[in-house]
Amino acid sequence: MSSKLSQKMGLGAGGMIGGRVALKLDPQALAHLTSGRSVALVTGTNGKTTSTMMLSRAVSFLGQVATNHGGANMPDGHVTALSKQPDAPYAVLEVDEGYFPEVCRAAAPAVAVLLNLSRDQLDRVGEVRTIEKSLRTALGSVAGVVVANCDDIMVTSAARDCANVVWVATGTGWHNDAASCPRCGDPIRWEGEHWHCTGCDLARPRPDWVTGDGYLVAPDGEKVALSLRLPGKFNLANAVMATAAAFALGVPVREAVERLRAVSDVAGRYRTIQRSGHRARLLLSKNPAGWSETLTVVREADHPAVLVINAQEADGRDLSWLWDVPFERLRGRRVIASGERATDLAVRLTYAEVEHTIVPDPLKAIDAMPPGAVEVIANYTAFRDLNARAAQ
């Protein structure tokens, strides 16, 4: 009932209100609902939703899994997801970085997955170093396994002092937030894939799992092809993080990979919609690190691109980050600036010398393109709204 109401009111995808009411009635609802289950929590700046879906698929090898598909990643979303599957012995939950300490305390996870940390919604989430410190404190009390990306300096700092860490070399890097050490402030020096602080003992740990070009190397040295249906280097990283986490819960490596490689559509992301003679691929990117990766993915072909930017509270109201995205890579391509803040994007594209037009409505922007393939890249609420409208 309340979930229907939530959908009617246009609040998220109906994942929130049920949980919100339950938490009002019982503030301990999350602790009660996770008690007796084996819980995995997934957090980080980018890749949370995809990794959570991959991990929940992999863990389904062991039994029924309760999970919050679709990005409702705050406590009310967790309560809703767990309430829907009261008998599932496993829970795999995507957790917003800001809520991680609270959820971690309530859920006592068997596995905590820490993907990456970079600048995102600075006005809402805060600066990266603040998040790193709060995650470090929260992870300190985790009795289970922490699966952490050792190619990310902030993640390494947050996870290093945990009793039981599994390190994954993901090969993914957005290093622009980590020129100085999160522990002591001294410069970080890179030598190839290795990095170390020049002032203290923070350094890249030896990885237990390694991400290769289309494969992973497990702790026992076994090389397993990933053959993912999702594009991009960052999804290889997500897959290896998910496999390492599933393995920690008892899923054999090959069983985990076989299940997670089938993921092809994550809450509407990566799916292609047919519309007015167009095949539009929908891609979500929320911050500079995400956009940078997505612009690499769309480089594979020279399709026209519709870029959709909003700046609602859930997106972050400050769009300064648009200038950290290398839009220059789109020069020579047909581009339309769209979304509620299409004009901010248009100014950025102007100075990037990317020719473009402005069509604020993203569906009309797709229609305005020549027939054929179109890449549509949208940030959070822009993607959510477009996805909902495209489904109608």
Add this chain to the structure above:
Amino acid sequence: MSSKVSVALVLPDLLGTYGDFGNAVVLEKRMTWRGIPAEIVTVRYGEPVPDSCEIYVVGGGEDTAQTLAVRHLREHPGMQRAASRGAVILGICAGIQIFGETFTRADQVTHPGLGLLDSTSHAGGSRAIGEVVATPADGLFEGVLSGFENHQGRTVLGPSARPLAHVKVGTGNDGSVEGAVQGRIVCTYLHGPVLPRNPQLADLLIEWATGTKPAPLDLPAVTRLRAERAKAAGV
């Protein structure tokens, strides 16, 4: 000595948290498009800071990065040397704090600044976040100053510095004035970044650096953006 107008982008790896790199791009493009040869000289952490550039752009950063940046700029005082011969310097957010005499963090520890600006900064009680609209002081440039602020710092100007603008919407230095001007040093708390939003300010810096008022340059997207942001701020 290069025949191009050099825009030094100072320590973007430490002070580039809020897209402030965009300020250097705007200066470079607005000169290049008008036929004034220009280039961006990126100075990363660990590299000496040249004293020969015409314009220096310093962005915002997190606390630890800010401390490291001050240390680096003291060890390599190229920008301070350039300032003493009248080079144009734009400091954003952390810039206004580290350019001053001292800045005091939320932990009450006071750090010495670079002493380029007659000001002191301290951490305010609350974080100022949101759209800002301000009126340029002393008719420095036309139109309003527009930007987005996200900072905890509060700044008090001494007699040698004057405000960049008077706040209409937002907080700025103290709820009343925004930014600082001292000689050819301009500081502001505003991101957005500030120069894409305020082409008049960009052109003022270009005029100071080249000695010539640049030709008009009309970018419809920028005009539209300024109108949209003013409306959003309720002005």
